[in-house]
Amino acid sequence: MDNSDVEDVKWKTGKLMELIDRTPKTKNWIKRSKIGTSKPWYREVEEVVR
Numbered sequence: 209m210d211n212s213d214v215e216d217v218k219w220k221t222g223k224l225m226e227l228i229d230r231t232p233k234t235k236n237w238i239k240r241s242k243i244g245t246s247k248p249w250y251r252e253v254e255e256v257v258r
Contacts (some may be wrong), residue, residue, distance in 0.1 A: 233241075240249065
């Protein structure tokens with residue numbers, strides 16, 4: 209990788225982060241951001257013994 213490739217990736221990821229920040233968030237997203245990681249959003253899968 210040369211320097212131009214690194215700069216290209218930095219520019220593209222910066223634009224992507226900008227787009228993500230500007231996009232309106234849904235009500236569920238806002239509620240989840242308030243809860244944070246204290247409550248898991250998934251269900252644990254039980255181990256199946258066969």
